[in-house]
Amino acid sequence: MEHIVIIGNGISGVTAARHIRKLSDKKITIVSAETDYFFSRTALMYVYMGHMKFEHTQPYEDWFWKKNRIELKKGFVKQIETKSKTLHFAEGDTLQYDKLIIATGSKPNKFGWHGQDLDGVMGMYHKQDLEKLEKYAPNNKVCKRAVIVGGGLIGIELAEMLHSRHIPVTFLVRESSFWNGVLPEEESTMINREILANGIDLRLSTNLKEIVSDENGQVKSVIIQETGEEILCNVVGLTAGVSPNIDFIKDSSIETGRGVKVNRYLETNIPDVYAVGDCAEQHEGIDQRRTIEAVWYTGRMMGETVAQTICGNRIQYKPGHWFNSAKFFDIEYQTYGWVWAQPRENEARFYWEHKDGNKCIHINYDKNTRGFIGINTFGIRMRHEFFDKVLTKKESVDYVLEYLADANFDPEFYKLHEKDIVKKFNTENNTNIQLKKKSWKRIFA
Numbered sequence: 001m002e003h004i005v006i007i008g009n010g011i012s013g014v015t016a017a018r019h020i021r022k023l024s025d026k027k028i029t030i031v032s033a034e035t036d037y038f039f040s041r042t043a044l045m046y047v048y049m050g051h052m053k054f055e056h057t058q059p060y061e062d063w064f065w066k067k068n069r070i071e072l073k074k075g076f077v078k079q080i081e082t083k084s085k086t087l088h089f090a091e092g093d094t095l096q097y098d099k100l101i102i103a104t105g106s107k108p109n110k111f112g113w114h115g116q117d118l119d120g121v122m123g124m125y126h127k128q129d130l131e132k133l134e135k136y137a138p139n140n141k142v143c144k145r146a147v148i149v150g151g152g153l154i155g156i157e158l159a160e161m162l163h164s165r166h167i168p169v170t171f172l173v174r175e176s177s178f179w180n181g182v183l184p185e186e187e188s189t190m191i192n193r194e195i196l197a198n199g200i201d202l203r204l205s206t207n208l209k210e211i212v213s214d215e216n217g218q219v220k221s222v223i224i225q226e227t228g229e230e231i232l233c234n235v236v237g238l239t240a241g242v243s244p245n246i247d248f249i250k251d252s253s254i255e256t257g258r259g260v261k262v263n264r265y266l267e268t269n270i271p272d273v274y275a276v277g278d279c280a281e282q283h284e285g286i287d288q289r290r291t292i293e294a295v296w297y298t299g300r301m302m303g304e305t306v307a308q309t310i311c312g313n314r315i316q317y318k319p320g321h322w323f324n325s326a327k328f329f330d331i332e333y334q335t336y337g338w339v340w341a342q343p344r345e346n347e348a349r350f351y352w353e354h355k356d357g358n359k360c361i362h363i364n365y366d367k368n369t370r371g372f373i374g375i376n377t378f379g380i381r382m383r384h385e386f387f388d389k390v391l392t393k394k395e396s397v398d399y400v401l402e403y404l405a406d407a408n409f410d411p412e413f414y415k416l417h418e419k420d421i422v423k424k425f426n427t428e429n430n431t432n433i434q435l436k437k438k439s440w441k442r443i444f445a
Contacts, residue, residue, distance in 0.1 A: 003027040004310060005087065005097035007077055011296055012277030013103030014038045015303025016310075017070050023311040028069070029095070031087070033076035035127050037062065042296060044130050045157050049164045054127075080252045082270045099272045099310055102249070102260055103303070106242035106278040106294050109150075115211030120219035121236045124158045133161070136218075136235050140167045143234040147171075147222050149208045150240030151178050153326050156191075158237045159200050160329055170201040170231055172208055172224075174240075184341055184362055186351050187376055191328050193357060198329050211236055242294055244279040257281050259292050264316040266306045274310070276302035286319065288338060295324060321391045322374075323384060331358050336387035337374025339364045347373060350397070350428065352421045354379070361421060365397035372397045380417065381409040401425055402436045 004020055006013040009032035017028050043057040065072055073095065079088040080100070087095040108123030110116050122132040137143035146162050148155050151173030162169050175181060177188040178195065195202045209225035221232045244259035255261045255269040259281030266274050275281075277299035282291045298319050305317045325334045339362055343349050348367035353360040359379030365372050372395055375387065386407040390400055400407070404418045422435050 001025070001027050002098045003029065003096065004099050004101065005095060006030045006101040006103055007087070008032060008103035008105055008277070008279075009035065009038045009072070010041060010103060010105045010277060010299065011038075012105075012299035012303045013101065015300045016101050016103065016276060016307050017303075018068070019304050019307030020310055021068050021070060023307060023313075026311075027071075029071040029073055029097075031073045031075055031077060031095070033074065036072065036074060037065070039127065041125070044124070044127070045161050048130060048133060048161045054130075077248055080249060080254065080273075082253050082273060085272070097272075100274070101306060101310075102246075102254075102268075102273070102275040102279060103277045103299075104245040104248075104279045107245040108154075108238050109241045109243050110238060111240065113208055113210055115213055115219070116238065118211055118213050118219050118236075119217055120234055121211060121238060123238050123242075124154050124161075125242060133235070137162060137165070137167055139165055143167050145170065145231070145233040146235040146237060147208075147231055147233045148237040148239055149222075150238065151175060152239060152241055153179075154242070155237070155239035156195065156328055158239055159195070160198075162235075162237075163198055163200065163329075167235075168199075168201070170203060170233070171195065172203050172206045172222075174205065174207050176205050178202070178204070181341055184339065184349070184351075184376070186353065187360065187362060187378060188341075190353070190357065190360060190378060191331070194329050194331050242278070244281070244292065246279050257283070257291075265309055265314060266302055266317055267309075274306050276306050286317075289319065289322060293319075297323075321388055323387070328378075331379050332381060334377045334382055335374065336382070336384070337364070337372070337391050339374040339376045350425050352417075352424050354417060359417070363397060363400065370396045370398060372400045375400070382407045383409045398431070398433055401433045405435060405437050 004026050006017055009030050013030060017030055020026055020028055037058050039057040046052050047054050076090040077087050078090045085097050108125055120136045122129045137146060145168045147170045148158055149172045159169050159171055178191045180188040207225040209223040211219060212221040214220040219234060219236050221230045222236060223230055246256055246260055249256055253270060254273060259279050260268060260275035261283045262268055262275050262280045263284050266276055268275055278294040301319055302317055305315060308315050321337060323336045346366055346368060347364055350363045362376040364374045372390055401422050418435055422433055426433055
């Protein structure tokens with residue numbers, strides 16, 4: 001019986017295992033050194049904030065794996081020997097495979113800061129990070145202040161987590177405005193305001209120089225590079241992005257760049273070895289997408305795709321139109337299509353912001369053809385189905401604005417803003433777009 005071994009029990013690896021089982025009777029083993037069972041990584045913050053217990057983050061009951069004949073092995077893979085198709089574990093044992101799926105995810109970036117491995121320094125990606133946070137920042141008596149280094153999505157999530165336990169937070173962001181490498185200036189400014197409004201000590205254009213230890217090898221303070229200022233703290237969160245977790249592969253014959261290099265079929269340069277999820281690097285390119293995407297839904301799609309290929313239906317990975325969502329304290333964010341931090345030569349932009357300062361939309365379109373390219377929404381929920389269809393059909397910006405009411409996904413009794421949005425667009429662009437409403441059947445036919 002063919003043996004499929006999957007290294008990593010995150011969303012990519014577990015999805016691959018589930019779909020291989022649906023499609024075949026192959027022997028399946030999932031290897032992980034992190035946890036015994038699969039859990040929802042994005043839910044870790046809500047465990048710390050008291051909204052759920054860790055067991056609530058596990059989508060499947062413990063009996064699920066045995067019932068579906070998916071073997072689980074706890075262990076750390078030290079080396080992959082591709083010629084003999086053997087995994088070597090740090091504990092000294094080995095495991096043979098016929099086909100191998102690498103799904104080892106990401107790890108927090110470290111840039112060689114002095115003190116970056118002290119007690120009280122952590123990322124916010126693994127279950128072990130949550131355990132460290134509970135140990136070093138259980139409350140504001142044990143942790144008088146935390147410093148977060150890096151201004152991405154994980155950084156602001158960690159800030160919200162600590163804030164929920166009334167722990168003072170200093171947030172070091174090297175950019176001149178929060179996440180301005182991704183967000184246009186208007187949205188980035190809005191999030192700056194939201195961070196400050198929640199009592200976070202936001203330091204823009206600020207870099208970490210070093211982390212200082214106390215006499216017990218625990219964090220005592222950080223030093224700011226630009227000014228030499230020392231900030232006393234008990235916890236340092238390193239959230240300056242993530243990188244593929246592939247150090248154990250470097251000495252193998254599997255080709256790597258920043259991640260494990262794969263083609264459109266998620267195949268590596270070695271026969272019968274595949275890579276999926278955050279650790280996979282597309283070397284052939286897919287439209288305008290990044291070569292590595294550390295996003296939950298793309299990991300799930302890769303797992304589904306590689307399962308088909310392994311079970312005899314070799315298909316390409318096709319992630320579809322780009323979308324993502326997040327939450328910045330109380331402001332929900334969605335993006336569909338492409339809205340770059342800076343518009344490109346052929347692009348025009350339309351921006352609307354509510355007078356309360358925490359709702360906006362930013363639409364990107366082709367200034368020559370008026371084709372819709374993408375939208376950012378903050379504080380207003382929009383329907384994924386609507387924009388997926390609009391992007392597939394290559395509709396115009398005029399069409400999107402005409403039927404913007406159909407895109408709105410806010411609950412009943414929420415105040416709607418489509419009339420104000422269309423009115424502002426008409427005023428700025430000398431157009432006469434009229435807000436319309438279609439039936440759902442016609443929109444999604």
